[in-house]
């Protein structure tokens with residue numbers, strides 16, 4: 025059994041707009057997404073979320089609210105991605121493009137779902153409405169979802185996080 029790959033994903037939003045970043049390189053390149061990355065050894069998940077947000081957008085979150093947990097399985101890969109999703113509506117600093125991300129504000133009515141990860145259109149409504157959620161998505165390749173479940177949860181601390189893919193890896 026392989027340990028999950030632990031990642032963060034943070035969204036800065038106002039009642040009408042959301043800040044997304046265009047991923048210029050690495051995993052998810054060419055897609056709009058929130059800001060995030062790997063949790064480093066010795067870091068808390070919240071600490072990693074704040075650091076990644078700052079590194080990729082230039083913004084410092086006063087507080088981050090955990091709003092969701094997403095699991096991603098890629099058919100044939102024994103390692104699950106465990107992504108902790110946060111939002112903030114209180115931040116300071118100046119939006120700054122980084123090597124990895126080009127930030128841009130989008131009105132909530134025109135989020136560019138066609139240029140984002142395919143799973144986002146499922147769980148964004150929960151995130152945008154501040155409804156805590158847990159999701160599990162199985163991808164075949166980088167676009168096609170072959171299984172998914174998405175639940176509203178009362179307490180994210182009680183979510184049982186799977187440690188291995190649903191599909192046996194042959």
Ligand SMILES: Nc1[nH]c(=O)nc2c1ncn2[C@H]1C[C@H](O)[C@@H](COP(=O)(O)OP(=O)(O)OP(=O)(O)O)O1
Nearest residue numbers: 031032033049050051052059060061062107141144
């Ligand atoms: N299916 C998916 N839907 C989504 O919305 N975000 C996803 C996703 N799969 C991964 N992510 C997010 C989680 C995380 O914020 C980011 C990937 O992390 P990283 O930026 O660390 O990856 P990289 O391979 O670019 O790493 P570095 O080279 O270390 O920067 O993409």
